[in-house]
Amino acid sequence: MPYFDAASSAPLHPVARQALLAALDEGWADPSRLYREGRRARLLLDAAREAAAEAVGCRPDELVFTSSGTRAVHDGIAGALGGRRRAGRHLIVSAVEHSSVLHTAAAHEADGGTVTEVPVDRTGRVAPGAYAAALREAPGGVALACLQSANHEVGTVQPVAEAAEECAAADVPLLVDAAQSLGWGPVEGNWSLLTASAHKWGGPAGVGLLAVRKGVRFRTVQPADERESGRSPGFENLPAIVAAAASLRAVRAEAAAEAERLRGLVERIRARVPELVPDVEVVGDPERRLPHLVTFSCLYVDGEALLHELDRAEFSVSSGSSCTSSTLTPSHVLRAMGVLSEGNVRVSLPRGTAEADVDRFLEALPGVVAGVRERLGAPKPAEAEAAADPDPEPELVVDSLGKRCPIPVIELAKVIGEVPVGGVVTVLADDEAARLDIPAWCEMRGQTYEGERPAERGVAYRVRRRA
Amino acid sequence: MPYFDAASSAPLHPVARQALLAALDEGWADPSRLYREGRRARLLLDAAREAAAEAVGCRPDELVFTSSGTRAVHDGIAGALGGRRRAGRHLIVSAVEHSSVLHTAAAHEADGGTVTEVPVDRTGRVAPGAYAAALREAPGGVALACLQSANHEVGTVQPVAEAAEECAAADVPLLVDAAQSLGWGPVEGNWSLLTASAHKWGGPAGVGLLAVRKGVRFRTVQPADERESGRSPGFENLPAIVAAAASLRAVRAEAAAEAERLRGLVERIRARVPELVPDVEVVGDPERRLPHLVTFSCLYVDGEALLHELDRAEFSVSSGSSCTSSTLTPSHVLRAMGVLSEGNVRVSLPRGTAEADVDRFLEALPGVVAGVRERLGAPKPAEAEAAADPDPEPELVVDSLGKRCPIPVIELAKVIGEVPVGGVVTVLADDEAARLDIPAWCEMRGQTYEGERPAERGVAYRVRRRA
Numbered sequence: 010m011p012y013f014d015a016a017s018s019a020p021l022h023p024v025a026r027q028a029l030l031a032a033l034d035e036g037w038a039d040p041s042r043l044y045r046e047g048r049r050a051r052l053l054l055d056a057a058r059e060a061a062a063e064a065v066g067c068r069p070d071e072l073v074f075t076s077s078g079t080r081a082v083h084d085g086i087a088g089a090l091g092g093r094r095r096a097g098r099h100l101i102v103s104a105v106e107h108s109s110v111l112h113t114a115a116a117h118e119a120d121g122g123t124v125t126e127v128p129v130d131r132t133g134r135v136a137p138g139a140y141a142a143a144l145r146e147a148p149g150g151v152a153l154a155c156l157q158s159a160n161h162e163v164g165t166v167q168p169v170a171e172a173a174e175e176c177a178a179a180d181v182p183l184l185v186d187a188a189q190s191l192g193w194g195p196v197e198g199n200w201s202l203l204t205a206s207a208h209k210w211g212g213p214a215g216v217g218l219l220a221v222r223k224g225v226r227f228r229t230v231q232p233a234d235e236r237e238s239g240r241s242p243g244f245e246n247l248p249a250i251v252a253a254a255a256s257l258r259a260v261r262a263e264a265a266a267e268a269e270r271l272r273g274l275v276e277r278i279r280a281r282v283p284e285l286v287p288d289v290e291v292v293g294d295p296e297r298r299l300p301h302l303v304t305f306s307c308l309y310v311d312g313e314a315l316l317h318e319l320d321r322a323e324f325s326v327s328s329g330s331s332c333t334s335s336t337l338t339p340s341h342v343l344r345a346m347g348v349l350s351e352g353n354v355r356v357s358l359p360r361g362t363a364e365a366d367v368d369r370f371l372e373a374l375p376g377v378v379a380g381v382r383e384r385l386g387a388p389k390p391a392e393a394e395a396a397a398d399p400d401p402e403p404e405l406v407v408d409s410l411g412k413r414c415p416i417p418v419i420e421l422a423k424v425i426g427e428v429p430v431g432g433v434v435t436v437l438a439d440d441e442a443a444r445l446d447i448p449a450w451c452e453m454r455g456q457t458y459e460g461e462r463p464a465e466r467g468v469a470y471r472v473r474r475r476a
Numbered sequence: 477m478p479y480f481d482a483a484s485s486a487p488l489h490p491v492a493r494q495a496l497l498a499a500l501d502e503g504w505a506d507p508s509r510l511y512r513e514g515r516r517a518r519l520l521l522d523a524a525r526e527a528a529a530e531a532v533g534c535r536p537d538e539l540v541f542t543s544s545g546t547r548a549v550h551d552g553i554a555g556a557l558g559g560r561r562r563a564g565r566h567l568i569v570s571a572v573e574h575s576s577v578l579h580t581a582a583a584h585e586a587d588g589g590t591v592t593e594v595p596v597d598r599t600g601r602v603a604p605g606a607y608a609a610a611l612r613e614a615p616g617g618v619a620l621a622c623l624q625s626a627n628h629e630v631g632t633v634q635p636v637a638e639a640a641e642e643c644a645a646a647d648v649p650l651l652v653d654a655a656q657s658l659g660w661g662p663v664e665g666n667w668s669l670l671t672a673s674a675h676k677w678g679g680p681a682g683v684g685l686l687a688v689r690k691g692v693r694f695r696t697v698q699p700a701d702e703r704e705s706g707r708s709p710g711f712e713n714l715p716a717i718v719a720a721a722a723s724l725r726a727v728r729a730e731a732a733a734e735a736e737r738l739r740g741l742v743e744r745i746r747a748r749v750p751e752l753v754p755d756v757e758v759v760g761d762p763e764r765r766l767p768h769l770v771t772f773s774c775l776y777v778d779g780e781a782l783l784h785e786l787d788r789a790e791f792s793v794s795s796g797s798s799c800t801s802s803t804l805t806p807s808h809v810l811r812a813m814g815v816l817s818e819g820n821v822r823v824s825l826p827r828g829t830a831e832a833d834v835d836r837f838l839e840a841l842p843g844v845v846a847g848v849r850e851r852l853g854a855p856k857p858a859e860a861e862a863a864a865d866p867d868p869e870p871e872l873v874v875d876s877l878g879k880r881c882p883i884p885v886i887e888l889a890k891v892i893g894e895v896p897v898g899g900v901v902t903v904l905a906d907d908e909a910a911r912l913d914i915p916a917w918c919e920m921r922g923q924t925y926e927g928e929r930p931a932e933r934g935v936a937y938r939v940r941r942r943a
Contacts, residue, residue, distance in 0.1 A: 012513055017506040018711065026500060033493060037681070039484040043783055043800070044792035046479055076543030076682065077710030083699055109709070112699035208711060214504070215543065215682040215713030232550055232579035235802060242576070243544030244485065244675060246682030249716070316510055325511035333510070335702060 010323035011366040015209075016161055016189060016302055016357035017327055022211030025256035029213060032248035040245060041235065050247055057247075057254035064257045065203060066195040067220045073237040074216055074250045078188045078206025080241070081217035082109040084231065085184055085204050088240065089153045090117060092226030093182070097150020098122040101143045103135050103167070104345035105160050107186055111341065114155075123148055126345075127156075132294035133165035133346045140183075141175040151181045158190040162329050162342040162355055163293030164302035166190070170198025182225050189299060191218075192260045193268055201225045207253035210260050211360065215246050216253040260360065268300035271358050274367045275303045278356060285375045290453055292348045302357040304329075306343075307378050308450065309387030309419045310352025318377045319354075324370055329353045331414050331442040338441045339414075349449035350442055351415035352378070385415065388422045403432035410467050414442035417470075418450050425456065425474055432474050433459070439467030447472065477790035478833040482676075483628055483656060483769055483824035484794055489678030492723035496680060499715035507712060508702065517714055524714075524721035531724045532670060533662040534687045540704040541683055541717045545655045545673025547708070548684035549576040551698065552651055552671050555707065556620045557584060559693030560649070564617020565589040568610045570602050570634070571812035572627050574653055578808065581622075590615055593812075594623075599761035600632035600813045607650075608642040618648045625657040629796050629809040629822055630760030631769035633657070637665025649692050656766060658685075659727045660735055668692045674720035677727050678827065682713050683720040727827065735767035738825050741834045742770045745823060752842045757920055759815045769824040771796070773810070774845050775917065776854030776886045777819025785844045786821075791837055796820045798881050798909040805908045806881075816916035817909055818882035819845070852882065855889045870899035877934050881909035884937075885917050892923065892941055899941050900926070906934030914939065 012020065036053045038046035055069075062069040075081040090100065102114050104126040114124045125143045129135055135156065144151055154176050159166045169185055176183040182201030190196065192210030196203060202225060207216035219240060221227050227240070234242035260267075275298075283289050288308035307315065312330025319326055327333070329340025330353040339350035358367070405428050409417035417438040425434055436447060444461065447470045451458035459471040479487065503520045505513035522536075529536040542548040557567065569581050571593040581591045592610045596602055602623065611618055621643050626633045636652055643650040649668030657663065659677030663670060669692060674683035686707060688694050694707070701709035727734075742765075750756050755775035774782065779797025786793055794800070796807025797820040806817035823837070872895050876884035884905040892901055903914060911928065914937045918925035926938040 010512070012505075012511075014506070014509065014511070014513075017509060018504060021500055021504050029500070030497075033488055033496070033680075037485060037488050037675070038479075038792075039481070042481065042484060042792070042794060043780070044479075044481070044787045045477070046481075046792055076547065076713070079701060079710035080543065083709060109699070109701070112701065116699040206711070208504070213500075213713075213715065214711055215716055217710075232576070232583040234546060234576070234579065242550060243546035243684075244673070244681055246543070246680075246713075246716070248680065249682055249713070313510070320511045325505075325509070325513055327509060 010325065011362070011370065012325045013356045013358055013370070014325050014327050015359040016355065018208045018214070019211040019359050021213060022256040022259055024259035025212050025252040028255035029248050029252035032251035036247040036251055040247065053251050054245060054247055057250045060254040060258050061218060064195065064261055065191070065218065065220050067203070067222065071222055072218060072220045073240045074245065075219050075241045076215055076217065076243065076246065078204060078209065078217040079109040081204035081206070081219040082107070082186060083113050084229070084240065085202050085219045085221070086110065086113045086153065086155065087230045088221070088227045089182055089184060089202055089225065090122070091228035091230050093152040097152050099125070099147045099149050099151045101125045101127060101140065101147065101151060101154040103127045103129060103156050105129050105133055105342045106155060106157055107161055107188060110155050110186055129345050131346055131348060133160050133163045133292070133342060134294050134297065135167050135172065137168055137171050138175070140172040141178070144175065144179040144181060151179065153184060154181055155184045155186065158185050158187040158196050159299045160293070160342060161189045162340055163304045163346070164299040165294040166297040166299065169196055169200065173198040173200050192257065193264050193300060194261070207249070207256070210257055212253035212256040213249040215249045263360065267360050271362065272300040274358060274362065274364060275301060277367060278303045278371065281371050282374065285371060286378050288453070290349045290449070292343070292346065302355065304353065304355045306349040307352030307354070308349065308453065309385060309415050309422065310378055310381050311385060311415055312351065312353050314381045314384070315352055315354065315377065318381060322373045322377060324373065327355045329355065331440070339445050344445050347445070347449065349446055349453065351418060351446045385419060387419050403428055405432070405434050407434060407436045409436055409438040409443070411439065413440050414446060417443045418446050421447060421450065421472060425472065428474050430474050430476065434472045434474070436470045436472070437464050437467050438470065443470060444468065477792065478829070478837065479792045480823045480825055480837070481792050481794050482826040483822065485675050486678040486826050488680060489723040489726055491726035492679050492719040495722035496715050496719035499718035503714040503718055507714065520718050521712060521714055524717045527721040527725050528685060531662065531728055532658070532685065532687050534670070534689065538689055539685060539687045540707045541712065542686050542708045543682055543684065543710065543713065545671060545676065545684040546576040548671035548673070548686040549574070549653060550580050551696070551707065552669050552686045552688070553577065553580045553620065553622065554697045555688070555694045556649055556651060556669055556692065557589070558695035558697050560619035564619050566592070566614045566616050566618045568592045568594060568607065568614065568618060568621040570594045570596060570623050572596050572600055572809045573622060573624055574628055574655060577622050577653055596812050598813055598815060600627050600630045600759070600809065601761050601764065602634050602639065604635055604638055605642070607639040608645070611642065611646040611648060618646065620651060621648055622651045622653065625652055625654040625663050626766045627760070627809060628656045629807055630771045630813070631766040632761040633764040633766065636663055636667065640665040640667050659724065660731050660767065661728070674716070674723070677724055679720035679723040680716040682716045730827065734827050738829065739767040741825060741829065741831060742768060744834060745770045745838065748838050749841065752838060753845050755920070757816045757916070759810070759813065769822065771820065771822045773816040774819030774821070775816065775920065776852060776882050776889065777845060777848050778852060778882055779818065779820050781848045781851070782819055782821065782844065785848060789840045789844060791840065794822050796822065798907070806912050811912050814912070814916065816913055816920065818885060818913050852886060854886050870895055871902070872899070873902045873904065876903055876905040876910070878906065880907050881913060884910045885913050888914060888917065888939060892939065895941050897941050897943065901939045901941070903937045903939070904931050904934050905937065910937060911935065
């Protein structure tokens with residue numbers, strides 16, 4: 010069945026599997042030992058480090074293997090903050106970083122540090138000059154800035170080289186989380202630290218990369234450990250490291266051709282979905298984007314139901330909708346972009362995805378969305394807002410308290426036609442997603458969002474009918 | 477070639493290999509996703525957790541998988557200290573814990589905490605009542621105590637159940653590092669936290685265990701992460717976890733019979749080595765010990781040369797001698813025991829070790845040791861101390877400054893016969909191993925060690941001839 014969630018975890022690349030099997034036999038011993046099994050393991054480790062460093066574009070002694078991309082981020086940020094403690098305790102991150110970056114930032118704040126979140130535009134992209142501005146306006150000495158190479162939820166590529174220049178001008182190191190892009194190519198620009206995760210490019214789980222350029226101050230916060238230059242404690246996961254390095258080299262060799270091919274399939278989805286499914290917002294930068302990833306949101310749709318129905322139709326995708334998150338809040342990425350989060354679908358194509366599978370997805374999607382909408386009693390396209398007979402009452406209150414996304418938006422859509430043009434609908438809602446989705450609906454529908462205020466229970470969202 | 481260093485890393489168990497291969501196909505997806513690949517991964521993860529918890533003797537929801545035994549120790553100790561911050565900041569460890577425990581203790585001290593190291597006897601064992609005494613004499617509130625189940629260098633089994641009782645009486649949690657013993661059986665007694673490492677029992681690298689009993693206060697110090705109850709951040713290394721759990725079950729099924737068999741081989745080494753090689757000290761508790769591990773030290777031998785020659789003879793062993801360590805200090809375990817560290821050899825037999833390989837080792841060892849001794853100009857057995865013609869001068873100074881282990885001891889042995897009984901030899905040395913090995917030599921040789929004092933350069937060690 011078609012698996013379209015490579016951005017969560019890519020299936021194991023055949024080269025990774027092959028290398029892993031070989032290294033299980035050759036690389037199980039302790040590479041710090043002097044006997045032959047140890048020396049053999051050391052050779053494998055050194056070769057893997059050289060291959061990975063070449064792909065990253067750094068020196069082998071600048072790169073260590075960690076146990077995951079998350080650990081690389083945690084320990085990379087903590088080490089850079091520790092090494093620059095004298096410079097200050099301010100950290101700059103973009104608002105759309107991976108949760109591992111934002112959680113490390115939160116831990117830094119809890120520990121007395123300060124953090125700036127650089128905003129993004131509606132495509133999810135950091136503006137040129139935004140890092141320079143954040144550096145200028147920082148409340149104290151800046152220890153570190155972080156910017157992802159490309160966004161994991163909407164595929165937007167960030168201006169890393171520009172941000173790195175802005176940081177270099179202020180003598181502040183830039184850490185780039187390259188988890189989503191490293192399989193497609195090296196990160197350009199003068200970054201200082203870089204993190205990545207092997208299972209995102211088809212390597213095995215259990216391996217991350219942390220590169221720290223010579224000259225960047227770094228102080229490990231972990232207890233002392235002799236492995237991996239003291240930057241990544243614990244016995245080396247050597248078979249997986251060997252597989253990670255081998256598969257990175259392999260996917261890079263195929264990257265240009267496969268990126269071209271997948272970009273075509275993604276373009277097809279980006280173009281066809283809004284034609285096939287009414288009331289859809291395709292999100293993310295239309296040009297500067299990862300080749301394999303596309304995200305869209307469907308009005309009046311419950312994300313969890315949508316994922317479930319797509320799974321029944323044999324398509325595995327993920328979603329940033331609130332109902333698919335354990336915290337019942339929409340994805341922080343969609344929130345920072347200010348785009349619709351309900352009925353959100355992220356399609357990320359693994360290497361080798363068949364064109365026919367994408368076409369089958371495009372065939373299946375309209376029926377699946379329509380089915381979910383029908384069960385939710387969503388307004389039919391062009392029905393809702395065109396209700397012919399407006400209530401003479403120019404103001405209407407919809408009580409959606411206790412109702413979850415997408416119900417508040419559905420109820421808004423159903424009544425907007427009942428007030429005259431210029432009239433107002435106020436939606437009372439206590440679901441967190443409404444805060445994002447009601448303004449997003451207004452944007453999509455050409456209605457005027459007039460803001461929110463606290464109500465006796467929940468929040469009152471005010472929408473003025475414009476058309 | 478015979479690999480006798482299972483205590484560093486055991487070769488992959490066939491069941492681990494098989495399970496790993498199966499899980500590469502079935503368990504590469506994100507277990508937190510709702511689609512079928514994710515659900516399948518979740519089932520595998522849950523089953524692995526149940527199997528591991530059963531082997532550990534805890535509830536599945538008390539156990540998380542970490543990326544290594546070292547990480548389990550680091551994060552287990554830090555979490556327990558964090559959770560008991562109100563109770564106090566004192567930490568109790570034994571002097572012979574694994575370096576991961578001692579390094580975490582050092583980090584705790586650097587952070588303002590305090591630490592007691594509980595001493596061991598000459599067999600490497602903590603005395604009954606020693607933890608009770610440490611708890612009584614602690615300078616402040618005790619947050620946590622740590623005791624290994626069995627020592628990784630000399631095989632001595634620790635009185636964990638007794639220590640756990642002593643801790644429970646003081647309402648202090650006990651963390652047991654079970655890395656060396658978990659494959660042989662569950663840890664007895666009322667422990668509170670337990671750590672282990674899969675590659676020690678024949679599982680793959682990249683998997684550790686951390687069990688935290690319900691009711692034990694625990695506060696993760698890592699940034700927030702939704703995986704593994706928030707106690708072990710990063711994408712689950714699922715294929716390796718599945719392999720770890722399957723192989724733990726498999727080695728347990730074979731444990732009783734294989735322990736019996738290996739215990740016989742180890743007994744053979746313990747008995748035969750002192751018969752075959754002169755001037756050897758076999759260390760560790762003779763009875764209460766791991767079934768597969770034996771350690772001995774050879775006087776007048778350079779550990780690195782010995783390992784090298786054994787490797788040439790196709791035997792892979794490890795050593796706690798100073799010359800085999802990157803810091804040029806002898807193993808902290810041998811130091812805490814006060815036993816000879818020079819020419820140290822640890823033999824740890826992997827499961828399935830052939831009797832014939834042990835016999836071949838016993839055949840090869842005497843010649844290898846004799847060869848190393850000859851090249852170092854070591855005194856022949858019964859030659860050195862029996863020198864017929866003592867110098868009339870009752871005091872003699874040997875300048876071994878700048879000379880590395882085992883040279884200072886060799887030079888001492890060569891001249892002791894030159895002073896009359898009752899006379900004194902003073903050895904000037906600046907090699908750290910001399911501090912351990914000169915007293916140990918005196919103990920082995922029935923000479924009187926009279927202590928050390930700082931010299932103009934290095935340290936002066938004073939030995940009085942008794943025989």
